[in-house]
Amino acid sequence: MKVSDALSGAGLVALGGIVLWHVQGFPAMPGQKFGPAWFPGLIAVGLLVCGVVLLLRAPAGPRIALPEWTRRARPLAGVASVIGGLLFYVLAADKLGFYFTGFVLVLLWTRVLGAAWRPALPVAVVATVVIHLAFYKLLRIPLPWGVLERFAF
């Protein structure tokens, strides 16, 4: 997605303004000139200045231009499935567990990206099991069991 320099500039000005306004509420350090607001405040001023320069120097053109791949079915579905799938993991992994979410996601992604069922199914099973064993058993990362809690090992 191409965002025009004018729009990014405006966004940066807004971000800088909000940060600058927000840090006004930070407490001062007694007896010191440089409190916690100083550093982010300076960054915010920098963002404001850069945003204004970007805005002023921006060449004319569309504000937002969709890249050419968004008009092709498989890439569009692929990118959507990656973003959606990761969100799904964040929301569901604790309840459903790693085995279930991992398997579903790999199967979804391989299929959407164009793999046939025959390689997709075994890859989803093997990838989930191997990554789980490596991280859960060898590296002792407490990956969630979720619905499979009863079978935890």
Added chain:
Amino acid sequence: MTTAILVQALALVFDPYVLWVILGSAIFGLFVGAVPGLTATMATALLVPVTFFMPPVPAIASIVTATAMAIFAGDIPSCFLRMPGTPASAAYTDEAYAMTKKGQGELALGAGLVFSVIGGLFGTAVLILAAPALAEVALKFSSFEYFWLVVLGLASAVFLALANPLKGIVSLLLGLLVASVGLDNPAGFPRFTFGNAELAGGLTLIPIMIGMFAVSEILRSVAAIDKPWEMAQAKIGNVFQGMWGLMRRYPLQTLRGSVLGTAIGALPGAGADIAAWMSYAVSKKFSKERDKFGTGHVEGIIEAGASNNSAIAGAWIPALVFGIPGDSITAIVIGVLYIKGLNPGPTVFMQNAVQIYAIFMVFILANLIMIPLGIAAIKGAKQMLRAPRELLMPVILLFCIVGSFAINNSAFGVLLMLGFGIVGYLMEENGFPVAPAILGMVLGAMLEENFISSMIKADGRLLAFFERPIAAGLGALTLAVLLVPLLRYAARIRRT
């Protein structure tokens, strides 16, 4: 350095476990480097969770080996697919492909390998000699010198290396803003946490890096998933054929590439990819056969190939001595060094001398085993490049998820990874470079801390920043780096 330290370091490296880790990481690095869309930085980010449970030396060894291999292996798809395997090979991809088309694919791959090894060893030699010497000087540094070093690093990242400094500055500022989230500031005040406990500790870097370097890269690959890779045919026999002749014919180019590469690597914010671009340009500029460049001429590949591998080692110099990363790989490495108790800084060469020298040995070893493994990778290139992306990318994504989760054992890491993955993708798409943002995130705390403590010591007098001799020199250099491009820029605007 005493012999006792060397012997102990040798024993650390030539431990069977460490050697297996090195071999495994080498194969991993070669694969990641050879497959377009997977980069050396991504390899490092993905290795971090795995290294968590290793002792310090194998943990660092895995990253050193994997990155060195990946930067070389990036040359392989340049020859077959006209696609760089990592951004560090992009500078001479067209040249290498043109050589394959002329029937010289074998020569291009051989030169890529041999001069990668030479460059890597050169950078390693400089690292071994320069880092401890610099550390002696750095022992005398106070917060004033560190402040200037950080500013110098940030300034050079933005100005020396980029086509569009303004967007570089924006990227840097965004990184600094991310770094200021949380409690970790001189005042200990929770900034931008909005009462959220996950944010109080600050935004964890590893999920952010996996997002910006791996997820954004995967998004790019997925967006081009329906474009098949077309493989050029090349007969691969003895890749060393003619290498001796090239070494005798282009010694100056090899040296120049290695020196420039090490220097660019050591410069904060600029790494192997920028080193390769600059060396290729230098090679073309000073070549006697300038008109042959672009038509499949090996000279630029030699210089830039040596350059990008020497940059890998060069980047470790400021990372080890000052804790200031030389490139985006060492930006990740610094975090690992802290976790492993090898806190970067001048004292690491005394307190952890054995481990540091063991790491130096791994650098040498990694560059030496690159010869046999590199030949194997070149021979197996066709198989590697046939790895189906529609199966590979989902598995890597699952790996990314687990890696981001593993740092704090929380799904928040996965959310961070996704958010910064999208941000990284959009930034690159719109000409905002990602590397300055990463540098800002890594150095933000150091910048603020050294500034505040200097200001407290100096009681608010800015002149104090120039009163110590080294600080004054560093300060003057920093101001020059900041002012020269600005003046040039102003002059250009006045002309147009």
